[in-house]
Amino acid sequence: MTTPLSYLSSAGPAAAPLTQLAWGLGGISVAVSVIVAIALVWGIWRRRPAPPAGGSGLEAGGPPGAGMAWIYVGLGISVPVLAACTVWTLFVLGEVMHPASKPHLTLQVTAHQWWWEVRYLDPVAGRVFTTANEIHIPVGEPVRVVLSSPDVIHSFWVPKLAGKMDVIPGITNVTWMQAATPGRYRGQCAEFCGLQHARMAFFVTADSPAAFNTWREGQLAPPPPASANPEVAQGSALFAARCASCHTVSGTPAGGIVGPELSHLASRETLAAGTIPNDTQHLNAWIADPAAVKPGVLMPKVPMTAAERAQVVAYLQSLT
Ligand code: HEC
Protein backbone atom coordinates (compact mmCIF):
# COMPACT_ATOMS: atom_id res chain seq x y z
CA MET A 1 0.00 0.00 0.00
CA THR A 2 1.39 3.41 -0.89
CA THR A 3 0.27 6.39 1.14
CA PRO A 4 1.80 9.42 -0.59
CA LEU A 5 -0.10 11.90 1.57
CA SER A 6 0.64 10.23 4.91
CA TYR A 7 2.26 12.60 7.39
CA LEU A 8 3.17 9.75 9.74
CA SER A 9 6.56 9.63 8.07
CA SER A 10 8.48 12.48 6.49
CA ALA A 11 11.33 13.03 4.07
CA GLY A 12 12.91 16.33 5.00
CA PRO A 13 13.87 18.72 7.79
CA ALA A 14 10.88 21.04 7.31
CA ALA A 15 8.53 18.13 8.03
CA ALA A 16 10.45 15.83 10.41
CA PRO A 17 9.85 17.85 13.62
CA LEU A 18 6.12 17.98 12.75
CA THR A 19 6.04 14.22 12.25
CA GLN A 20 7.66 13.65 15.65
CA LEU A 21 5.19 16.06 17.24
CA ALA A 22 2.25 14.30 15.54
CA TRP A 23 3.40 10.90 16.87
CA GLY A 24 4.16 12.33 20.31
CA LEU A 25 0.85 14.16 20.77
CA GLY A 26 -0.99 11.22 19.20
CA GLY A 27 0.67 8.81 21.66
CA ILE A 28 -0.14 11.03 24.65
CA SER A 29 -3.77 11.35 23.53
CA VAL A 30 -4.09 7.58 23.21
CA ALA A 31 -2.51 7.07 26.66
CA VAL A 32 -4.91 9.62 28.21
CA SER A 33 -7.92 7.93 26.58
CA VAL A 34 -6.81 4.50 27.84
CA ILE A 35 -6.16 5.75 31.39
CA VAL A 36 -9.54 7.52 31.51
CA ALA A 37 -11.30 4.43 30.15
CA ILE A 38 -9.66 2.20 32.76
CA ALA A 39 -10.54 4.64 35.57
CA LEU A 40 -14.10 4.78 34.31
CA VAL A 41 -14.51 0.99 34.19
CA TRP A 42 -12.96 0.68 37.61
CA GLY A 43 -15.32 3.37 38.96
CA ILE A 44 -18.32 1.52 37.56
CA TRP A 45 -17.36 -1.86 39.07
CA ARG A 46 -15.99 -0.63 42.39
CA ARG A 47 -18.09 -1.43 45.46
CA ARG A 48 -19.20 1.73 47.23
CA PRO A 49 -18.99 1.88 51.04
CA ALA A 50 -22.41 1.21 52.56
CA PRO A 51 -24.51 4.36 53.21
CA PRO A 52 -24.93 5.33 56.87
CA ALA A 53 -27.48 3.17 58.64
CA GLY A 54 -30.87 4.71 59.27
CA GLY A 55 -30.69 7.23 56.37
CA SER A 56 -32.69 7.28 53.15
CA GLY A 57 -29.97 5.24 51.45
CA LEU A 58 -29.13 8.07 49.05
CA GLU A 59 -26.41 9.78 51.18
CA ALA A 60 -22.82 9.62 49.92
CA GLY A 61 -20.81 6.89 51.55
CA GLY A 62 -17.44 7.55 53.10
CA PRO A 63 -16.17 10.66 54.89
CA PRO A 64 -16.96 14.16 53.49
CA GLY A 65 -14.55 15.17 50.75
CA ALA A 66 -13.60 11.60 49.88
CA GLY A 67 -12.69 11.41 46.22
CA MET A 68 -11.09 14.88 46.08
CA ALA A 69 -7.75 13.12 45.85
CA TRP A 70 -8.76 12.08 42.31
CA ILE A 71 -9.11 15.73 41.33
CA TYR A 72 -5.77 16.72 42.84
CA VAL A 73 -3.88 13.79 41.35
CA GLY A 74 -5.63 14.24 37.97
CA LEU A 75 -4.81 17.95 37.80
CA GLY A 76 -1.29 17.25 39.04
CA ILE A 77 -0.72 14.89 36.12
CA SER A 78 -2.62 16.62 33.30
CA VAL A 79 -1.52 20.23 33.84
CA PRO A 80 2.23 19.51 33.54
CA VAL A 81 1.63 17.17 30.57
CA LEU A 82 -0.50 19.76 28.73
CA ALA A 83 2.01 22.51 29.52
CA ALA A 84 4.84 20.32 28.21
CA CYS A 85 2.85 19.66 25.00
CA THR A 86 2.37 23.40 24.50
CA VAL A 87 6.07 24.14 24.98
CA TRP A 88 7.02 21.26 22.67
CA THR A 89 4.61 22.59 20.00
CA LEU A 90 6.10 26.08 20.26
CA PHE A 91 9.62 24.69 19.92
CA VAL A 92 8.61 22.71 16.83
CA LEU A 93 6.99 25.79 15.28
CA GLY A 94 10.24 27.67 15.90
CA GLU A 95 12.27 24.83 14.42
CA VAL A 96 10.35 24.67 11.12
CA MET A 97 10.03 28.44 10.76
CA HIS A 98 13.33 28.90 8.91
CA PRO A 99 15.67 26.50 7.15
CA ALA A 100 19.15 25.89 8.56
CA SER A 101 20.81 27.60 5.59
CA LYS A 102 19.65 30.37 3.29
CA PRO A 103 17.73 28.97 0.27
CA HIS A 104 19.30 29.54 -3.15
CA LEU A 105 16.12 28.77 -5.03
CA THR A 106 12.83 30.67 -4.74
CA LEU A 107 9.59 29.45 -6.29
CA GLN A 108 6.68 31.78 -6.71
CA VAL A 109 3.65 29.53 -6.51
CA THR A 110 0.25 30.90 -7.48
CA ALA A 111 -2.73 28.76 -6.56
CA HIS A 112 -5.58 28.96 -9.08
CA GLN A 113 -8.94 27.24 -9.14
CA TRP A 114 -7.81 24.34 -9.61
CA TRP A 115 -4.17 24.17 -10.55
CA TRP A 116 -0.77 25.45 -9.47
CA GLU A 117 1.31 27.97 -11.37
CA VAL A 118 4.99 27.68 -10.51
CA ARG A 119 7.48 30.39 -11.43
CA TYR A 120 11.17 29.78 -10.89
CA LEU A 121 12.66 33.12 -9.88
CA ASP A 122 16.19 34.08 -10.80
CA PRO A 123 18.18 37.29 -10.43
CA VAL A 124 18.81 37.11 -14.18
CA ALA A 125 15.50 38.03 -15.85
CA GLY A 126 16.12 35.73 -18.84
CA ARG A 127 16.44 32.74 -16.51
CA VAL A 128 12.96 33.03 -15.03
CA PHE A 129 10.50 30.42 -16.29
CA THR A 130 7.04 29.16 -15.46
CA THR A 131 5.56 25.70 -15.27
CA ALA A 132 2.51 24.11 -13.69
CA ASN A 133 1.59 21.38 -11.22
CA GLU A 134 4.93 19.55 -11.37
CA ILE A 135 7.71 21.11 -9.34
CA HIS A 136 11.32 19.99 -9.49
CA ILE A 137 13.73 20.84 -6.69
CA PRO A 138 17.34 19.91 -6.04
CA VAL A 139 17.65 17.29 -3.30
CA GLY A 140 19.24 18.19 0.03
CA GLU A 141 18.80 21.94 -0.07
CA PRO A 142 16.07 24.25 1.20
CA VAL A 143 13.73 25.84 -1.33
CA ARG A 144 11.79 28.99 -0.54
CA VAL A 145 8.14 29.00 -1.64
CA VAL A 146 6.32 32.33 -1.97
CA LEU A 147 2.57 31.79 -2.15
CA SER A 148 -0.25 33.90 -3.55
CA SER A 149 -3.73 33.39 -4.97
CA PRO A 150 -5.81 35.50 -7.36
CA ASP A 151 -9.14 33.84 -6.51
CA VAL A 152 -9.96 32.05 -3.25
CA ILE A 153 -8.11 30.59 -0.27
CA HIS A 154 -6.08 27.48 -1.07
CA SER A 155 -3.46 25.67 1.00
CA PHE A 156 -0.07 24.41 -0.17
CA TRP A 157 0.69 21.04 1.36
CA VAL A 158 3.37 18.44 0.61
CA PRO A 159 2.99 16.28 3.71
CA LYS A 160 6.32 14.47 3.35
CA LEU A 161 8.28 17.71 2.90
CA ALA A 162 6.63 20.49 4.91
CA GLY A 163 3.61 21.54 6.92
CA LYS A 164 0.60 23.25 5.36
CA MET A 165 0.68 26.91 4.41
CA ASP A 166 -2.48 28.77 3.45
CA VAL A 167 -2.55 30.67 0.16
CA ILE A 168 -4.72 33.74 0.72
CA PRO A 169 -5.79 36.33 -1.87
CA GLY A 170 -4.15 39.67 -1.13
CA ILE A 171 -1.57 38.17 1.22
CA THR A 172 1.84 36.72 0.39
CA ASN A 173 2.76 33.78 2.62
CA VAL A 174 6.21 32.29 2.57
CA THR A 175 7.20 28.76 3.46
CA TRP A 176 10.05 26.39 2.61
CA MET A 177 10.58 22.74 1.90
CA GLN A 178 13.53 20.42 1.58
CA ALA A 179 13.83 16.81 0.45
CA ALA A 180 16.43 14.63 2.16
CA THR A 181 16.21 11.89 -0.47
CA PRO A 182 15.48 12.01 -4.20
CA GLY A 183 11.94 11.02 -5.09
CA ARG A 184 8.53 12.16 -6.23
CA TYR A 185 6.39 13.61 -3.47
CA ARG A 186 2.71 14.28 -3.81
CA GLY A 187 1.17 17.58 -2.79
CA GLN A 188 -2.45 18.58 -2.44
CA CYS A 189 -4.52 21.71 -1.96
CA ALA A 190 -5.55 21.41 1.67
CA GLU A 191 -8.20 24.12 1.91
CA PHE A 192 -11.61 23.68 0.32
CA CYS A 193 -11.49 25.99 -2.69
CA GLY A 194 -14.50 24.98 -4.77
CA LEU A 195 -15.77 22.20 -6.97
CA GLN A 196 -12.45 20.67 -8.00
CA HIS A 197 -10.58 21.17 -4.73
CA ALA A 198 -9.92 17.44 -4.49
CA ARG A 199 -8.40 17.44 -7.99
CA MET A 200 -5.94 20.18 -7.21
CA ALA A 201 -2.90 18.00 -6.67
CA PHE A 202 0.72 18.58 -7.59
CA PHE A 203 4.02 16.77 -7.46
CA VAL A 204 7.42 17.74 -6.13
CA THR A 205 10.26 15.80 -7.71
CA ALA A 206 13.53 15.99 -5.81
CA ASP A 207 16.37 15.49 -8.29
CA SER A 208 20.11 15.16 -7.85
CA PRO A 209 21.72 18.58 -8.45
CA ALA A 210 22.90 17.46 -11.91
CA ALA A 211 19.45 16.16 -12.92
CA PHE A 212 17.85 19.32 -11.56
CA ASN A 213 20.14 21.51 -13.66
CA THR A 214 19.41 19.47 -16.77
CA TRP A 215 15.69 19.84 -16.10
CA ARG A 216 15.99 23.57 -15.46
CA GLU A 217 17.97 24.16 -18.65
CA GLY A 218 15.35 22.14 -20.56
CA GLN A 219 12.58 24.35 -19.17
CA LEU A 220 14.51 27.51 -20.00
CA ALA A 221 15.02 26.57 -23.65
CA PRO A 222 12.09 27.23 -25.98
CA PRO A 223 10.37 24.06 -27.22
CA PRO A 224 11.43 22.72 -30.63
CA PRO A 225 9.90 24.72 -33.52
CA ALA A 226 6.68 23.28 -34.93
CA SER A 227 7.59 23.40 -38.60
CA ALA A 228 9.36 20.02 -38.79
CA ASN A 229 6.27 17.85 -39.20
CA PRO A 230 3.13 18.92 -41.15
CA GLU A 231 0.68 17.55 -38.57
CA VAL A 232 2.50 19.39 -35.78
CA ALA A 233 2.57 22.57 -37.89
CA GLN A 234 -1.20 22.35 -38.45
CA GLY A 235 -1.70 21.75 -34.75
CA SER A 236 0.44 24.75 -33.92
CA ALA A 237 -1.68 27.00 -36.16
CA LEU A 238 -4.89 25.70 -34.56
CA PHE A 239 -3.40 26.23 -31.13
CA ALA A 240 -2.43 29.81 -31.99
CA ALA A 241 -5.98 30.53 -33.17
CA ARG A 242 -8.02 28.78 -30.46
CA CYS A 243 -5.94 28.21 -27.34
CA ALA A 244 -3.29 30.94 -27.22
CA SER A 245 -5.55 33.49 -25.53
CA CYS A 246 -5.30 31.40 -22.35
CA HIS A 247 -2.04 29.47 -22.66
CA THR A 248 1.60 30.42 -23.15
CA VAL A 249 4.14 28.52 -25.23
CA SER A 250 7.53 30.20 -25.06
CA GLY A 251 9.17 31.11 -28.35
CA THR A 252 5.73 31.52 -29.99
CA PRO A 253 3.16 34.36 -29.98
CA ALA A 254 0.97 32.27 -27.61
CA GLY A 255 1.04 34.30 -24.39
CA GLY A 256 -2.23 33.71 -22.52
CA ILE A 257 -2.02 33.58 -18.73
CA VAL A 258 -5.47 32.26 -17.80
CA GLY A 259 -4.42 28.61 -17.95
CA PRO A 260 -1.20 26.69 -17.24
CA GLU A 261 1.97 27.42 -19.24
CA LEU A 262 2.30 24.67 -21.85
CA SER A 263 5.84 25.36 -23.15
CA HIS A 264 7.10 21.95 -22.01
CA LEU A 265 3.83 20.13 -21.51
CA ALA A 266 5.25 16.89 -22.88
CA SER A 267 7.77 16.80 -20.03
CA ARG A 268 4.97 16.52 -17.46
CA GLU A 269 3.60 13.18 -16.29
CA THR A 270 0.08 14.29 -15.46
CA LEU A 271 -2.54 16.73 -16.75
CA ALA A 272 -5.04 18.99 -15.00
CA ALA A 273 -3.29 19.08 -11.61
CA GLY A 274 -2.64 15.37 -11.22
CA THR A 275 -6.09 14.36 -12.46
CA ILE A 276 -5.17 12.25 -15.50
CA PRO A 277 -1.96 10.80 -16.96
CA ASN A 278 -0.31 12.77 -19.75
CA ASP A 279 -0.74 10.38 -22.67
CA THR A 280 -2.33 10.68 -26.13
CA GLN A 281 -5.69 9.25 -25.15
CA HIS A 282 -6.14 11.39 -22.03
CA LEU A 283 -4.82 14.55 -23.68
CA ASN A 284 -7.31 14.06 -26.49
CA ALA A 285 -10.19 13.45 -24.06
CA TRP A 286 -9.19 16.51 -22.04
CA ILE A 287 -9.25 18.86 -25.04
CA ALA A 288 -12.46 17.29 -26.38
CA ASP A 289 -14.33 18.02 -23.14
CA PRO A 290 -12.38 19.33 -20.13
CA ALA A 291 -15.49 19.47 -17.96
CA ALA A 292 -16.11 15.75 -18.46
CA VAL A 293 -12.74 15.14 -16.80
CA LYS A 294 -12.99 17.93 -14.21
CA PRO A 295 -16.58 19.20 -13.81
CA GLY A 296 -16.68 22.96 -13.29
CA VAL A 297 -13.19 23.45 -14.74
CA LEU A 298 -12.33 26.94 -16.00
CA MET A 299 -11.16 25.69 -19.40
CA PRO A 300 -13.96 25.78 -21.98
CA LYS A 301 -14.74 23.12 -24.56
CA VAL A 302 -13.24 24.50 -27.79
CA PRO A 303 -15.15 23.22 -30.85
CA MET A 304 -12.88 21.15 -33.12
CA THR A 305 -13.14 18.17 -35.42
CA ALA A 306 -11.49 14.93 -34.33
CA ALA A 307 -8.83 15.41 -37.03
CA GLU A 308 -8.06 18.94 -35.81
CA ARG A 309 -7.86 17.70 -32.25
CA ALA A 310 -5.37 15.02 -33.26
CA GLN A 311 -3.21 17.75 -34.81
CA VAL A 312 -3.38 19.87 -31.65
CA VAL A 313 -2.47 16.80 -29.59
CA ALA A 314 0.49 16.10 -31.89
CA TYR A 315 1.61 19.69 -31.46
CA LEU A 316 1.30 19.57 -27.64
CA GLN A 317 3.26 16.32 -27.59
CA SER A 318 6.06 18.00 -29.51
CA LEU A 319 6.49 20.48 -26.66
CA THR A 320 9.26 18.58 -24.93
C1 HEC B 1 -10.57 30.34 -21.42
C2 HEC B 1 -9.23 29.90 -21.25
C3 HEC B 1 -8.76 28.61 -21.88
C4 HEC B 1 -8.81 28.24 -23.21
C5 HEC B 1 -9.39 29.00 -24.38
C6 HEC B 1 -8.10 26.98 -23.29
N1 HEC B 1 -7.69 26.59 -22.06
FE1 HEC B 1 -6.57 24.96 -21.62
N2 HEC B 1 -6.71 25.35 -19.66
C7 HEC B 1 -7.33 26.45 -19.11
C8 HEC B 1 -7.33 26.32 -17.66
C9 HEC B 1 -7.92 27.30 -16.66
C10 HEC B 1 -6.68 25.10 -17.38
C11 HEC B 1 -6.42 24.49 -15.98
C12 HEC B 1 -7.48 23.44 -15.71
C13 HEC B 1 -7.32 22.75 -14.38
O1 HEC B 1 -6.41 21.93 -14.23
O2 HEC B 1 -8.13 23.02 -13.48
C14 HEC B 1 -6.28 24.54 -18.65
C15 HEC B 1 -5.57 23.34 -18.78
C16 HEC B 1 -5.10 22.85 -19.98
C17 HEC B 1 -4.22 21.72 -20.12
C18 HEC B 1 -3.63 20.91 -18.97
C19 HEC B 1 -2.30 21.49 -18.58
C20 HEC B 1 -1.67 20.84 -17.39
O3 HEC B 1 -0.45 20.88 -17.27
O4 HEC B 1 -2.36 20.29 -16.54
C21 HEC B 1 -4.01 21.52 -21.45
C22 HEC B 1 -3.16 20.46 -22.09
C23 HEC B 1 -4.77 22.53 -22.14
N3 HEC B 1 -5.41 23.34 -21.22
C24 HEC B 1 -4.84 22.65 -23.52
C25 HEC B 1 -5.67 23.56 -24.18
C26 HEC B 1 -5.88 23.55 -25.60
C27 HEC B 1 -5.24 22.59 -26.57
C28 HEC B 1 -6.75 24.57 -25.87
C29 HEC B 1 -7.32 24.96 -27.22
C30 HEC B 1 -8.05 23.94 -27.88
C31 HEC B 1 -7.07 25.20 -24.62
N4 HEC B 1 -6.40 24.56 -23.61
C32 HEC B 1 -7.91 26.29 -24.47
C33 HEC B 1 -7.86 27.52 -19.78
C34 HEC B 1 -8.08 27.55 -21.16
Ligand SMILES: [Cu+2]
Ligand atom coordinates in the same frame (compact mmCIF):
# COMPACT_ATOMS: atom_id res chain seq x y z
CU1 LIG C 1 -7.25 24.86 -3.93
